[in-house]
Amino acid sequence: MTLLYRSTRGPKSSALTASAAILQGLSPDGGLYVPTATPQLDLDLSQLPNMTYKQVAFHVLQAFLTDFTDSEIQTCVDAAYDEKFDDPQIAPISHHGDDFYLELFHGATIAFKDLALSILPHLMTTAAKKNHFKKEIVILTATSGDTGKAAMAGFADVPGTKIIVFYPSQGVSAIQKQQMITQVGDNTYVVAINGNFDQAQTNVKEIFNDKAFMEQLADHGYQFSSANSINIGRLVPQVAYYFWAYGQLVKQHAVQNGDPINFTVPTGNFGDILAGYYAKKLGLPVNRLICASNQNNVLTDFFKTGYYDRIRPFFTTTSPSMDILVSSNLERLVFDATGEDDDQTAAYMHELETAGHYQVKPDVLERLQANFSADFASADDDRQAIANVYDQTEFAIDPHTAVAKAVADKYRQDTRDDHPMVIVATASPYKFPNAVLSAIEGQDVQVDGLDAVTQLQSTIKVPLPKAIQTLFDAKVRHNETVQPDEMQAAIKNILKID
Numbered sequence: 001m002t003l004l005y006r007s008t009r010g011p012k013s014s015a016l017t018a019s020a021a022i023l024q025g026l027s028p029d030g031g032l033y034v035p036t037a038t039p040q041l042d043l044d045l046s047q048l049p050n051m052t053y054k055q056v057a058f059h060v061l062q063a064f065l066t067d068f069t070d071s072e073i074q075t076c077v078d079a080a081y082d083e084k085f086d087d088p089q090i091a092p093i094s095h096h097g098d099d100f101y102l103e104l105f106h107g108a109t110i111a112f113k114d115l116a117l118s119i120l121p122h123l124m125t126t127a128a129k130k131n132h133f134k135k136e137i138v139i140l141t142a143t144s145g146d147t148g149k150a151a152m153a154g155f156a157d158v159p160g161t162k163i164i165v166f167y168p169s170q171g172v173s174a175i176q177k178q179q180m181i182t183q184v185g186d187n188t189y190v191v192a193i194n195g196n197f198d199q200a201q202t203n204v205k206e207i208f209n210d211k212a213f214m215e216q217l218a219d220h221g222y223q224f225s226s227a228n229s230i231n232i233g234r235l236v237p238q239v240a241y242y243f244w245a246y247g248q249l250v251k252q253h254a255v256q257n258g259d260p261i262n263f264t265v266p267t268g269n270f271g272d273i274l275a276g277y278y279a280k281k282l283g284l285p286v287n288r289l290i291c292a293s294n295q296n297n298v299l300t301d302f303f304k305t306g307y308y309d310r311i312r313p314f315f316t317t318t319s320p321s322m323d324i325l326v327s328s329n330l331e332r333l334v335f336d337a338t339g340e341d342d343d344q345t346a347a348y349m350h351e352l353e354t355a356g357h358y359q360v361k362p363d364v365l366e367r368l369q370a371n372f373s374a375d376f377a378s379a380d381d382d383r384q385a386i387a388n389v390y391d392q393t394e395f396a397i398d399p400h401t402a403v404a405k406a407v408a409d410k411y412r413q414d415t416r417d418d419h420p421m422v423i424v425a426t427a428s429p430y431k432f433p434n435a436v437l438s439a440i441e442g443q444d445v446q447v448d449g450l451d452a453v454t455q456l457q458s459t460i461k462v463p464l465p466k467a468i469q470t471l472f473d474a475k476v477r478h479n480e481t482v483q484p485d486e487m488q489a490a491i492k493n494i495l496k497i498d
């Protein structure tokens with residue numbers, strides 16, 4: 001039976017196949033695509049400890065993407081999880097102190113988005129073939145640093161695609177900028193804008209909504225698409241690593257097959273932790289999912305009170321990928337907790353857009369709290385967590401992972417819950433060398449960029465990942481800078497449209 005996907009804001013009757021939902025990205029009514037039934041996993045949990053990452057990913061994708069053939073799924077999995085990852089296990093689990101760390105930072109850009117973005121291009125081009133798309137897919141993204149680079153690494157040289165990324169020339173870290181301007185691939189285009197991330201993002205949205213421009217592109221054989229985290233093709237591959245992690249814990253005799261474990265997830269857009277909830281729905285023995293926020297703690301308040309309020313000060317933190325006040329993927333969980341009530345979900349989201357806040361009903365809150373706990377880490381908690389873990393175990397964690405570690409500790413203190421704890425480690429310390437060094441040394445260090453990488457390595461002695469090594473002598477390939485109002489012109493120039 002084919003599993004269909006529907007909008008969180010629209011009727012079940014308008015559901016699409018998985019491949020069509022991947023191509024669409026966002027539903028035309030503004031909602032997000034979700035499965036219309038619980039996917040059926042063709043896998044006995046007891047097999048997990050003996051499976052490779054690729055085998056686990058295959059089974060999970062097979063459960064969700066039922067209109068893909070087994071051989072199509074296998075081809076996508078093989079193309080994604082290969083030597084681009086600098087660990088043959090893809091997502092190794094390490095044990096330090098009381099915690100297990102699910103290391104999701106061994107891919108091309110040393111952050112967890114690689115797990116999804118290394119397979120999304122292959123899912124998209126396969127979906128395009130299945131739906132008899134003749135046009136070339138052009139991915140258009142504005143990035144504050146991580147997503148754009150991970151998307152480019154995924155799409156680089158994938159036939160039938162081009163990717164154009166805009167980034168704020170002053171708004172990314174030194175390492176991130178170096179990563180951008182040296183991106184390889186004949187189909188990758190990187191443009192800096194003289195402006196901030198919001199301007200880049202707003203203009204990209206306007207370009208997507210410009211019907212005349214979209215028609216002009218279509219006439220030239222191009223179809224725009226987006227690689228952001230609301231695409232179901234990004235969410236599904238993330239479910240795999242929760243199953244994988246469980247299997248590895250059983251293999252390491254940390255838990256007996258069938259006994260539940262906890263996950264603490266450093267959260268921004270709610271994509272990563274939602275995948276954990278989907279894993280639980282598919283039958284993975286998960287006790288609690290602990291949602292960890294930084295100072296931008298809108299989700300902590302939401303899970304405690306059922307009141308979502310985006311009207312609040314915005315903090316710039318050392319965990320920038322979690323500096324988010326509107327968590328897009330939360331809509332999928334809210335839809336689930338309303339008992340799949342699309343009218344109610346649409347009403348909440350409308351209130352969020354217009355008034356800036358919404359309050360869920362008590363029964364909805366109760367369902368949310370049945371599976372999730374939430375807390376946040378201050379800047380000080382974050383520094384302390386990096387320093388403590390390093391002092392006690394010599395394991396260096398990045399500031400995002402440290403948010404999760406600080407919250408996991410608070411959670412255990414508050415609840416005395418002693419189920420085995422997996423902390424989802426979302427970035428390599430080498431991606432944020434200044435913050436990690438400052439925390440470990442107990443004072444703000446002045447070095448940044450590659451100099452800080454070198455200094456951090458002489459402290460922690462962890463081999464440099466390929467992604468960083470190659471930065472030292474990579475050639476600059478992209479040096480175009482435009483004004484925010486010239487973005488559309490830049491696209492036309494790249495695609496040779498006049």
Ligand SMILES: *Cc1c(COP(=O)(O)O)cnc(C)c1O
Pocket residue numbers: 111112113146229266267268269270271272273321322400426427
């Ligand atoms: C994107 C990101 C997160 C947040 O993940 P969400 O799916 O947006 O909740 C956490 N840590 C790092 C390093 C990230 O890049």
